[in-house]
Amino acid sequence: MPSFLFWLFAGVMLIFGALVIINRNPIASALSLVVCFLGLAALFMSLDAFFIGIIQVLVYAGAVMVLFLFIIMLLDLRAEERRTMNWVAFTGGFVVAVSLLVQILAVISRTQMAKQTFPPLASPQTDDVRNVGLLLFGHYNLPFQVIGVLILVATVGVIVLSKRQLR
Amino acid sequence: MTTLGDYLTVSGILFAVGFSGVLLRRNVIIIFMALELMLNAANLSLVAFSRFRLGEDGLPSYNAQVLVFFIITVAAAEVAVGLAIIVALYRARRTTHVEDINSLKF
Amino acid sequence: MSQSLDQIFVSAKQWILSLLSGTPDWVTTIVSILINISALLGVFLTIFALISVLERKILGRMQNRYGPNRVGPFGLFQPVADGIKMLIKEDVVPARADKVVHFLAPILVAATAILTLGVIPYGRNMTPFAIDGGILFFFAVGSTTELAVFMAGWGSNNKFSMLGAMRAIAQMVSYELPLIVTTLPVVMVAGALSPDAIIAAQDGYSFGIVPHWFVTTPWGAAAFILFFVSGLVESNRTPFDVPEGESEIVAGHMTEYSGFKYATFFLAEYFGMFAISGLAVTLFLGGWHAPIAVLQFIPSYIWFFLKLSALLFVYIWIRGTLPRTRVDQIMNFAWKFMLPMAFTCIIAAAVWHYQGRGLAGWLWSLAVITIVYLTLSLLLETKKKFAPRTYRFVE
Numbered sequence: 329m330p331s332f333l334f335w336l337f338a339g340v341m342l343i344f345g346a347l348v349i350i351n352r353n354p355i356a357s358a359l360s361l362v363v364c365f366l367g368l369a370a371l372f373m374s375l376d377a378f379f380i381g382i383i384q385v386l387v388y389a390g391a392v393m394v395l396f397l398f399i400i401m402l403l404d405l406r407a408e409e410r411r412t413m414n415w416v417a418f419t420g421g422f423v424v425a426v427s428l429l430v431q432i433l434a435v436i437s438r439t440q441m442a443k444q445t446f447p448p449l450a451s452p453q454t455d456d457v458r459n460v461g462l463l464l465f466g467h468y469n470l471p472f473q474v475i476g477v478l479i480l481v482a483t484v485g486v487i488v489l490s491k492r493q494l495r
Numbered sequence: 496m497t498t499l500g501d502y503l504t505v506s507g508i509l510f511a512v513g514f515s516g517v518l519l520r521r522n523v524i525i526i527f528m529a530l531e532l533m534l535n536a537a538n539l540s541l542v543a544f545s546r547f548r549l550g551e552d553g554l555p556s557y558n559a560q561v562l563v564f565f566i567i568t569v570a571a572a573e574v575a576v577g578l579a580i581i582v583a584l585y586r587a588r589r590t591t592h593v594e595d596i597n598s599l600k601f
Numbered sequence: 602m603s604q605s606l607d608q609i610f611v612s613a614k615q616w617i618l619s620l621l622s623g624t625p626d627w628v629t630t631i632v633s634i635l636i637n638i639s640a641l642l643g644v645f646l647t648i649f650a651l652i653s654v655l656e657r658k659i660l661g662r663m664q665n666r667y668g669p670n671r672v673g674p675f676g677l678f679q680p681v682a683d684g685i686k687m688l689i690k691e692d693v694v695p696a697r698a699d700k701v702v703h704f705l706a707p708i709l710v711a712a713t714a715i716l717t718l719g720v721i722p723y724g725r726n727m728t729p730f731a732i733d734g735g736i737l738f739f740f741a742v743g744s745t746t747e748l749a750v751f752m753a754g755w756g757s758n759n760k761f762s763m764l765g766a767m768r769a770i771a772q773m774v775s776y777e778l779p780l781i782v783t784t785l786p787v788v789m790v791a792g793a794l795s796p797d798a799i800i801a802a803q804d805g806y807s808f809g810i811v812p813h814w815f816v817t818t819p820w821g822a823a824a825f826i827l828f829f830v831s832g833l834v835e836s837n838r839t840p841f842d843v844p845e846g847e848s849e850i851v852a853g854h855m856t857e858y859s860g861f862k863y864a865t866f867f868l869a870e871y872f873g874m875f876a877i878s879g880l881a882v883t884l885f886l887g888g889w890h891a892p893i894a895v896l897q898f899i900p901s902y903i904w905f906f907l908k909l910s911a912l913l914f915v916y917i918w919i920r921g922t923l924p925r926t927r928v929d930q931i932m933n934f935a936w937k938f939m940l941p942m943a944f945t946c947i948i949a950a951a952v953w954h955y956q957g958r959g960l961a962g963w964l965w966s967l968a969v970i971t972i973v974y975l976t977l978s979l980l981l982e983t984k985k986k987f988a989p990r991t992y993r994f995v996e
Contacts, residue, residue: 334497338505349516375546382737390744392574397751399578421518432507442500450553457734463557482572489579
């Protein structure tokens with residue numbers, strides 16, 4: 329993937345990621361998050377992970393964000409009114425987040441491995457749906473089954489939680 | 496050419512953005528979205544590592560991609576349960592603002 | 602002769618590309634992509650124009666009237682007149698609308714519908730965008746239509762738009778599950794996610810007259826019917842058109858759109874219908890394969906478009922026949938009947954596969970589907986059937 333495409337998608341992703349937390353309106357935040365995830369899916373595909381990229385669009389843009397928007401619509405959350413902000417907490421949080429970022433960047437800049445480019449693949453065509461599937465159903469079969477049970481439990485839990493009154 | 500460091504930097508910035516969202520915002524739903532951002536930042540660095548360290552056959556190491564698959568699945572389940580809790584909370588307290596939810600505060 | 606006729610469009614594209622042999626690689630790639638896109642858009646815009654007038658004429662026939670017959674021969678130029686009318690209408694944007702979201706929604710809904718058309722094979726070697734995970738791509742892009750519908754409903758800032766969008770999203774999310782689950786048996790049996798490989802798996806004939814399409818197996822027939830019904834819901838067609846039920850909520854999420862933006866929604870709805878029918882043809886009806894061995898000399902793309910138009914006719918036929926269903930009926934049907942039947946199709950397909958894909962497997966999978974179908978229909982015969990309806994209001 330050419331460099332400028334990487335920076336284009338990374339820029340789109342970061343800008344809309346920042347908009348998620350800057351926007352006052354929850355719906356605008358959610359729509360920005362969708363664009364952010366689409367940029368992320370493009371970055372996955374730039375790393376030859378087509379399956380993960382498509383799954384990202386299918387699960388996040390298709391299912392998770394629709395769920396978010398549906399809930400926002402159901403609760404009828406309009407733009408939140410301006411409250412008196414707790415400036416001490418705000419500055420504290422900001423300082424913590426920035427120092428975390430500085431720390432991450434410092435670690436990356438000192439790692440020798442991070443300065444290397446990606447090695448070329450053995451063949452340009454990777455059938456990665458097949459490869460991920462073989463690994464998933466072979467070596468990781470037990471975790472896969474456990475994930476299935478987890479989703480079942482989550483489904484039951486959601487239904488119980490959203491019932492109006494419990495008997 | 497893009498290096499591994501570029502991807503890790505982007506992933507790190509995305510994580511920091513999500514982290515600051517959790518710390519700075521007071522709306523539960525926005526905090527939840529910021530959590531998703533952090534999860535996805537982790538996914539990005541996992542996929543970058545999977546592409547960086549090739550296996551013996553010259554293909555990406557798919558273990559990391561399976562892990563990303565699991566993270567996405569668990570995140571989807573987590574979103575469903577979390578939003579159900581938010582709806583239940585809204586029914587009980589008529590608010591999604593974390594500062595109004597202070598019954599357990601001593 | 603028949604071979605060259607079959608590949609006439611492929612060779613035409615090769616010929617155009619061979620004119621550019623001296624240029625760098627990226628020029629050839631871009632020109633090749635542009636040829637694919639323009640061919641796709643040209644063909645489907647023509648079909649859209651045709652189907653919009655044919656639908657009105659067929660509906661007219663079903664209701665004992667003529668339908669449009671004034672513009673041009675047999676009223677065939679009606680779409681041109683409609684297009685001009687739509688183009689010169691005033692574009693009204695509500696004052697309280699979210700301008701950006703309101704503007705982006707029709708673009709997004711049309712873009713996703715066109716993208717999904719790209720992965721379907723229209724003939725031998727005629728897939729515009731051939732990728733390994735074509736089926737996954739189709740559903741990934743198709744699921745973003747819900748976002749566009751939401752944007753239209755929320756951006757308009759109108760209660761009818763909002764209600765329509767909520768109805769549309771609720772039913773699209775519910776029916777996406779049976780839609781995806783019914784493609785699973787096909788993917789399992791074909792062992793591939795690429796549409797070309799799925800069509801290749803349906804090649805061959807028994808006794809020269811029975812094609813090896815998946816619809817000829819019991820699980821395939823059941824899955825095809827379930828898929829078709831889910832497709833009806835996904836494209837918001839009658840009898841599942843509650844999101845835009847004009848007697849209840851004006852036009853649903855499209856209420857505040859006028860002029861060309863409304864036409865874009867209309868176009869996207871039809872393109873979505875083409876895409877879902879095209880995928881149904883690919884998955885169950887053997888794609889571009891001929892139905893009988895002796896008819897194989899007819900070019901593959903003709904077979905594909907014949908099957909597609911047959912399915913589109915059924916869409917119109919259903920619209921002319923059935924009344925609109927209620928929202929709660931649609932939801933109950935999705936979760937209590939469609940989803941269990943879709944999972945049964947997977948089991949029946951597995952039974953068929955492990956019984957050797959022969960007559961024994963055929964009968965066994967028929968037995969599985971019949972038992973589950975009968976059990977479900979007994980269980981769902983609720984006592985409340987003729988009881989008065991209770992209305993619950995939003996608190």
